[in-house]
Amino acid sequence: MKIGYPCINQTLDCSSSRTFRLASYSEQRLIETVSQNLACLQRILEYNVANGLLFFRLTSDLVPFASHEINQYNWQQHFKPQFRELGNYIKQHQLRISMHPDQFVVLNSPNPQTVKNSIAELAYQGSVLDLMELDTTAKLQIHGGGAYGDKGSAIARFAEVYHTQLPDAVKARLCVENDDRTYSLLDCLRLHELTGMPIIFDNLHHECVNNGEPMREAVEIAASTWHPERDGILMMDYSAQAPAERRGKHVQSISESLFHDFLVETEGLDMDIMLEIKDKEASALKAVAVASELGRL
């Protein structure tokens, strides 16, 4: 089991998500920003290794406007050595890596332009992992998308786009995650059956939307969609509801007792856990301690 956190490290004094406004775009600015982002990413990875945080989600902002038409620069070629070096570090320390394209990536949108933009964004994020020369256990994580009043058709449209429009390099890494209002675990299972994509399980989303599966059973269902050789072990997002806040809002800081209970409930199941908690590595470090005490690491 590897434990980690997404995108941002609050201890270090650098960010790998630096970007700029579209109006400020220039090739020079792009090169400078990417250069700084990659340098910071290396520092974050070193921090993670030093602290036993072996699962990390790369920010979508690593390369600003990477899938936007304004960006015609061959950044892949320019930064190839840096990406490879990062990849070497990742492989050397056996870090698990994911990326999570944001909410604008919707493969089943009725708007063809949205689908086109989505595919371009997936191609960009996949190419980051490819440039790092990571194997297909490094994943891209998206949601089912919209339902548009007819989820059955939306699911069929997703599968159609998957089979007819997605590059193989994206398909090799793409996973679907249950969301907190539209695509339940069972809906994701349907998408899995139609495409072969593994399911990334989110416990908080499952609490929001489910078909009555107890937590352990839900984890087992998601885990069964992963081919160990091709995909590695199950990835999951772990969070807890922020008290007295909107349903689905993430807590500020981990509850060690809730996390302890979750690990006890899933005893014997192997998985890598991404902590979607506002205070980032602070909670991830507490989670590592809890998991370590339970002998799960």
Next chain:
DNA sequence: CGCGGTCAAGTGGCT
């Protein structure tokens, strides 16, 4: 130099 409005992109639920 700090504050606050705004930023490439979508969707659905809540107020």
Next chain:
DNA sequence: AGCCACTTGACCGCG
């Protein structure tokens, strides 16, 4: 009808 939340605030103009 508009706002908010989402994997994550960061940028930039203005005072």
